[in-house]
Each structure stands twice: as C-alpha cells, then as structure tokens.
Amino acid sequence: MKVAKACKACFAITEEDKCPLCGGETSKDWQGYVVIVDHTKSEIAKRMNIDKNGKFALKVR
Numbered sequence: 001m002k003v004a005k006a007c008k009a010c011f012a013i014t015e016e017d018k019c020p021l022c023g024g025e026t027s028k029d030w031q032g033y034v035v036i037v038d039h040t041k042s043e044i045a046k047r048m049n050i051d052k053n054g055k056f057a058l059k060v061r
C-alpha cells in the first residue's frame, strides 16, 4: 500500500515524492484534509490560497 503524502508548498495530497501540481517536496507528516470541489466557490480554498480542485492537507510539517 502506498503512503499518502502532502505537498509542503501547495498542500496537495499525492503518493508521489514530488508534487504533481507544483513540483514541490512532499511530506508524510501531515494532518487532516479538505476536498475542494469548486475552488471558485470555496471559502476554505480562498483562505488557503488554493486555485485548483482536489484533496488538500490542512497541516503539513
């Protein structure tokens, strides 16, 4: 089973060592996540500066 990781730069959740969205470093040490279905209407996306749809971690260390 693959371990889910989260990007330290844009918080995207992925199984890769490098973020497929921004190419940033990913970390296994993250907590909680949100699913952004429509980033243009999402308050959370606005607050977290997310401009894409998908799964994003709330905290990445």
Ligand SMILES: [Zn+2]
Pocket (backbone or CB within 6 Å): 007, 008, 009, 010, 011, 012, 019, 020, 021, 022, 023, 024
């Ligand atoms: Zn990223």
